[in-house]
Amino acid sequence: MLLEIDDVSLLYGRIQALHGISLTVNEGEIVALIGANGAGKSTTMRAISGIRPVASGRIRFEGEDITKLRADLRVRRGLCQAPEGRGIFPGMTVLENLDMGAYTRRDRAGIAQDLNRVMELFPRLAERRKQQGGTLSGGEQQMLAVGRALMSRPKLLLLDEPSMGLAPMLIQQIFSIITEINEQGTTILLVEQNAQQALARAHRAYVLETGRIVKSGTGAELLHDPSVKEAYLGVA
Structure with a gap:
């Protein structure tokens, strides 16, 4: 369990x-x-x-x-949460937001691997990787919130x-x-x-x-x- x-x-x-x-x-x-x-x-x-x-x-x-x-x-x-209301960092780019999701990790190769995985799951984020989070649509912000949570490589x-x-x-x-x-x-x-x-x-x-x-x-x-x-x- x-x-x-x-x-x-x-x-x-x-x-x-x-x-x-x-x-x-x-x-x-x-x-x-x-x-x-x-x-x-x-x-x-x-x-x-x-x-x-x-x-x-x-x-x-x-x-x-x-x-x-x-x-x-x-x-x-x-144990990582993508919160209600998304809670992304609006002044940071998509890549910077995703990088924040991996703040507890030191395995650079693993982080790069997970970043590729998130970009494959959410091609829209790959297209907007240099865009500020606050300029994304609601759906894109939701994708970013889930992607950021995945960057911590959660068990749950x-x-x-x-x-x-x-x-x-x-x-x-x-x-x-x-x-x-x-x-x-x-x-x-x-x-x-x-x-x-x-x-x-x-x-x-x-x-x-x-x-x-x-x-x-x-x-x-x-x-x-x-x-x-x-x-x-x-x-x-």
Whole structure:
């Protein structure tokens, strides 16, 4: 088991955002976390990446307790996030942004190899390698955010709302690339409001409602679950 979240609760001041959630991610999987706005999806990601401290419960990565480990040390262990809202450096070029993704690494040959891989996955970034991040379109910025995360060579890639604000054609493209990244050997935990695409790509999935996991199963099971269809897929 690569990641194990055991009975984790999290507070924002006096407000409890997560209520004892438990989930697992096995090596090689795409695991999706779906739910409405405010369900606690991004909060779960922040807890895993170490941006928000948990109130109780345990987070284990590769069998080791990382509950109190600093966020930067989690990145060094192979846990990297492409955040909601992309969070690229607008004044830096595409290449400089990607180079920032590899800041924990010293293996220049490996970094060059991964840079080529990112350029192959995202030909648009190769075309715009000298362009400032802030001048890219929304879709290109999303590609850059994912590419930058890949430059750390993560064991687990956390993707937070990768399709947010994108045109339908680009959404399809981003999800195809997510599948390709997984097939190349990267385990993925995916938080996504586009439940249809997420469940179609995921090996397993969890449904989060008001900070609680209310349902879990394979992507296919939840895709055909009547209550999930009604709540998240717009199908009665």
